Amino acid sequence: MSKKLTALLLALCLLLGTTAAFADGAESFTLRVWTPSEDQNPDLGAWVNTLCDEFNAAHPEWDITFEFGVSSESDAKKLVPRDMEAAADVFLFGSTGLETLCQANALTEWGGKYMKYVQENYPETLVNCLIYADGLYGVPITTDTYFMYYDKSVFTEEDVLSLDTMLTKGKVAFPLGNGYYLAAFYLANGCTFFGVDGKDRAAGIQLGGEKGVDVTNTLVDLVKNENFIVAEPSDAIGMMREGNCAAYICGTWQAAQTKEVLGDNFGVAVLPSVMIDGVSCQLRPFTSAKAVGVKSTTEHPVAALELACFLASYDAQKAHYEKRGYVPCQNELIKEMANDPICMVDAKTVSEVALARASYTEFGYYWSPAESMGNEIRDGIVTHENAAEKTETFTQAVNNPGI
């Protein structure tokens, strides 16, 4: 009996010794990663899971166990500060939530070699979206803007340059009841969101004056046009499928569905221009960036920062585009993908047409009044007679918290 016991004890010691020898040098810890659920979906390629495994293999000095959680980019600004201890070490967030996250002290500032890496490898517009109080707080993985999908059999490439021309030929769906899209008209005529470059907090949102009233009048007329349909992108694609709509406004998230519906007639273009008070004005969308951020109180900052850089690297963004259609924003990859129609339109929009959206919390006052205003225009409550008064109320309301 005692011989068996000794043998067992010896075997145990041997086992422990070998495992200790193996683990020697590899620091073992857990990293929590939050991404949208589609990035973890095996049917869509499980983007983040595969990349994290590759990251672990590429770093033999660490033995990382990954814990994945679900948080869409727009939810991160609410979920991460809610419970800092339980929050992810590395997460995806939208740059429009940057001020919220920074005021909650939830993000690590990037400095030194990491900051240099981001500044050298990613477009300036997007990197600027991630700067708050002179500090850089993330690395961009894609843009977040919108453009127009159209049916090539109805519109030619010259037609899609002007909304008025398009309306003579076919139906166009525009989500007027959504402030995100409504702003395109106001920006087109020179109204400002926090200054001309979008970086002047004190300037507020100026949608009034003569410029604003002209836009409201143009919208009142557009809504009366039979071919101008007010519908959200999710409804517009259904209408397109039934043949009731030949063009609609949306971002990259419905590209695959639209390709499926239109097939060879799939066309994508920058937003058209529209005639406002006799002048042709280019509709201007907002742009922001989706980025990878690192929690400020993470216990493994070096590993987390390295993982963030890895998730935004050339290979990662290429995989992201193939699996989920996220338009790449890494400098080399942009040059390579210049021929893809969606990437081309997206790049043109971001560099020439769009306004980089500020992440100021005052921006939050804009959404409810914009929804109400868009609905009132759609329902004909705003007419030429009261356009001036309504525009004035509107521009007052968007600068006010309402309580």
Place this chain on the structure above:
Amino acid sequence: MKKKAYNSGTGMLTALRKGSLWVWLSALIWGLGNLVKRQFVKGMLFLAAEAGVVLFTVQSGLYNLDKLTTLGIVAQQKVWNDEKSIFEYVDGDRSLNILLYGIITLAIVVFGLLLLRASVKSAYSAEQSWKKHGRAPTFEQDIKALLDERLQFSLLSLPILGVIAFILLPLIFMSSMAFTNYSVLDSKLVLFDWVGLKNFARTLSMNGSLGSTFWSVLGWTLVWALAATFSNYILGMLLALFINWKEIRLKKFWRFTFVLTVAVPHFVTLLIMRQMLQPNGAINVLLQNMGWIKEPLPFFTDTMWARITVILINIWVGVPYTLLQTTGILQSIPQELYESARVDGANPFVTFFKITLPYMLFVTTPYLITSFTGNINNFNVIYLTSTGMPRAVGSTAGDTDLLITWLYKLTIDNQYYDVGAVIGIMTFVTLSIASLLTFRFSGSYRNEEGFR
């Protein structure tokens, strides 16, 4: 003063007045009175509890309470580490966590005080027992009593603990936000302060956008609750009456069809109705294609239309329930009353107003009150159909918004948590006043035992 219907034992103050020195010492060292009277297990349990509470207080309790007074002032600090090329952070105070831990600590303090009271009372009762019987009940006897004549304590302890931990404490936590400025305004999401009754003053004032919005939403909420409750009740009752008439055949079939709407989950019904009633939804498109109307009907875009539409939708989803309720009660009304009324020459209207309606109202008054309270907080029917629309530019609340849907928008969409908490408290106050008043003045309260 009403005499208590049960014997709850001697109060703590009586125990202190009449008890010996040991009872007084039991207030300081819990369980001492029990140990002295040879109730070892009980005494040790009290001592262990005291040790736990004291340990907690010394380790974190005092710190939590101290932080609770200021709700934290220390900001986050960061230090540049050049070697690793990273910033290293030391997290500062987070007011929400401080509030939570403070409230839990207060709860534990209250619990400690209750244990103190229990210790004193137990010491006194052990003393009395010793005087009367020469010894105090042993632990086994106590356990047996708990399972027998004092069964109510053992059975109720877990549910009460559950209610306190999962309902009462979270409620206190959420309500305490009403006295702070926890809001996205002025970036008070991480570090916020106590502001006392300032939010209440703003909400209840007659001028200022918050106050005027509050009163108008409150007015519509009360109108809605009354209209929704009574429309469902009367229509349900009328339907039940019609189906109950002797002349109607296939009674079960009619009841089945009218109750069929309950088979589809409310969520689905309401969302489908929202889609159908949009300006470019099914109903408007159908009517326009048939040429009956030119412009889409403003179901959710005109204030009056929207309000009537939500009441009608609520009738559609709510009548089956009142139909079932009233059918059951109708069938229990004694038939002699109807027969004697017919003999006296009364027509159906008189019968309804003199016999059926009073009887129904008497029996269902508590149900009506519950229904009224439920409708004040009827989130689904408003939020899923009209979503509170139409909403004027510049207002945070729409014209069909109830207090609760407005609260949801303020907190989830806009992150004005302090105002949301105030509205939550005001909703509770409204509900309590409404229910207490109605119940007090109703027949059911005044005449509990009999009908007439």
